[in-house]
Amino acid sequence: MESAFEPTEPNTGEEFEPVDVFPDSDDFDLRPGSDSCYKCSTCDTNCPVAEVDDEFPGPKFQGPEQWRLKQSEDDYDIDDSVMDCSNCMRCDNACPAGVPLSQMHNTARGEYVSEQMDHLSIEYWRNRILSNYRTSAWLASKTPRLANFAMNLGPARWLMEKTMGVTKEREFPEFATETFREWWDKRGAAAGSKERAQAARRERGLPEDADKKVAYFHGCYSNYNTTEVGKAMVRVYEHFGYEVVVPEQGCSGTPMFANGMLEDARRHAEVNVSSMSDLVDQGYDAIASCTSCSMALRQEYPELFDIDGIDDLAANTFESIEYLRIHEDIREEIQAAEVSGELADEFAYHAPCHSRNQGLDRQAVELFRELDGAGIEDVGESCSGISGTYGWKAEKYEKSMKIGDEMFDHMEHAEGETGMTECPTCAMQMEHGTGYDIRHPLELVEAALVDGHAV
Numbered sequence: 118m119e120s121a122f123e124p125t126e127p128n129t130g131e132e133f134e135p136v137d138v139f140p141d142s143d144d145f146d147l148r149p150g151s152d153s154c155y156k157c158s159t160c161d162t163n164c165p166v167a168e169v170d171d172e173f174p175g176p177k178f179q180g181p182e183q184w185r186l187k188q189s190e191d192d193y194d195i196d197d198s199v200m201d202c203s204n205c206m207r208c209d210n211a212c213p214a215g216v217p218l219s220q221m222h223n224t225a226r227g228e229y230v231s232e233q234m235d236h237l238s239i240e241y242w243r244n245r246i247l248s249n250y251r252t253s254a255w256l257a258s259k260t261p262r263l264a265n266f267a268m269n270l271g272p273a274r275w276l277m278e279k280t281m282g283v284t285k286e287r288e289f290p291e292f293a294t295e296t297f298r299e300w301w302d303k304r305g306a307a308a309g310s311k312e313r314a315q316a317a318r319r320e321r322g323l324p325e326d327a328d329k330k331v332a333y334f335h336g337c338y339s340n341y342n343t344t345e346v347g348k349a350m351v352r353v354y355e356h357f358g359y360e361v362v363v364p365e366q367g368c369s370g371t372p373m374f375a376n377g378m379l380e381d382a383r384r385h386a387e388v389n390v391s392s393m394s395d396l397v398d399q400g401y402d403a404i405a406s407c408t409s410c411s412m413a414l415r416q417e418y419p420e421l422f423d424i425d426g427i428d429d430l431a432a433n434t435f436e437s438i439e440y441l442r443i444h445e446d447i448r449e450e451i452q453a454a455e456v457s458g459e460l461a462d463e464f465a466y467h468a469p470c471h472s473r474n475q476g477l478d479r480q481a482v483e484l485f486r487e488l489d490g491a492g493i494e495d496v497g498e499s500c501s502g503i504s505g506t507y508g509w510k511a512e513k514y515e516k517s518m519k520i521g522d523e524m525f526d527h528m529e530h531a532e533g534e535t536g537m538t539e540c541p542t543c544a545m546q547m548e549h550g551t552g553y554d555i556r557h558p559l560e561l562v563e564a565a566l567v568d569g570h571a572v
């Protein structure tokens with residue numbers, strides 16, 4: 118006899134129709150992720166923006182709740198509060214159910230900007246200019262001394278706040294008089310790197326043709342501003358016998374994701390994926406010195422775009438110190454080294470939010486703990502508050518500083534008066550909040566391991 122409780126049409130799974138995150142968006146199916154949310158609110162309690170801004174509804178609303186509303190109402194408009202999320206991605210990390218929150222936020226923000234935002238508004242153009250930092254930096258790099266002088270004049274900063282809504286409270290970052298790529302070309306580019314890497318291999322007793330080659334994704338900031346980070350990356354990798362190549366590249370897209378400029382981000386991603394994945398096919402690994410760039414290449418690209426080679430690139434992308442910890446006895450070399458000169462210092466280290474998402478937040482502290490001549494102290498788990506372009510917006514400046522307060526306080530209580538971090542915009546915030554000089558971990562590795570006369 119047939120049981121009353123027996124399903125007459127067993128669920129074979131065949132009727133499951135993939136559903137877009139939001140209609141008209143890229144065809145990524147987020148229904149399973151959304152269904153996994155059991156409303157524990159852990160994401161909300163870990164959101165630094167929600168902590169300082171009572172009006173911000175938090176990641177749970179921006180993600181699964183809004184997704185459901187969008188599914189049930191044909192004419193549902195994305196809530197404009199999605200523009201207040203800084204894309205720190207802490208909620209991703211915090212969610213115990215693996216709900217892809219930042220993917221949902223990025224997609225919703227992209228739809229909001231393309232369909233609901235007034236494209237003639239000052240806010241739209243301000244956000245577009247801020248998120249296309251590479252274009253402004255390229256222009257400034259043509260006359261860096263003039264740009265450094267003019268952009269930091271009081272009246273210029275005042276005017277930028279009044280007309281565009283870019284805060285006058287922050288100093289513009291200094292542009293290098295020679296870009297990283299100019300330096301790279303002058304010292305012989307890939308051919309020069311190959312010679313130096315072969316010499317290092319001979320010294321290490323490795324075969325000259327050892328398969329050690331990496332493609333460096335320097336990002337905008339190491340190219341136009343802190344070129345010493347890019348130079349340190351190259352010298353450190355050559356020290357370990359790696360041939361470095363520096364392929365054609367655009368912006369990683371990180372500031373564009375945070376501002377909902379997904380079409381701009383896609384254009385840059387297409388350039389990056391094409392050049393970097395060709396090299397991955399030839400056996401290169403992709404290395405980024407900025408944790409937001411490695412985050413974009415590893416996680417955001419495959420979450421948001423469908424481009425040939427994107428998954429291979431994501432699987433073969435590493436952060437610069439992470440890669441050396443996996444493949445080399447860097448810890449042993451650091452333990453045997455001693456730092457003197459400018460980098461012989463005590464460092465107050467801040468782990469960027471995007472390094473936490475990649476599980477890299479403890480690596481600098483672990484690496485340098487036993488280095489002679491330098492000390493390092495972790496200043497805690499709080500967010501720096503700048504989140505790329507977020508803290509540059511006049512209406513968000515105060516919130517950004519409020520979020521950063523805990524980090525500033527811990528830095529001031531740490532022994533050192535020099536900061537350290539892997540993220541260039543966290544570095545800006547650390548410097549702005551404390552007045553300290555900020556260095557990248559690669560610079561300390563270089564000071565410890567590489568001959569001071571290296572070109």
Ligand code: SF4
Nearest residue numbers: 164202203205206208
């Ligand atoms: S990405 Fe950061 S700011 Fe945005 S909702 Fe998540 S935790 Fe909050």
Ligand code: SF4
Nearest residue numbers: 154155157158160212
């Ligand atoms: S942490 Fe995850 S499961 Fe909990 S409310 Fe947020 S999205 Fe839902």
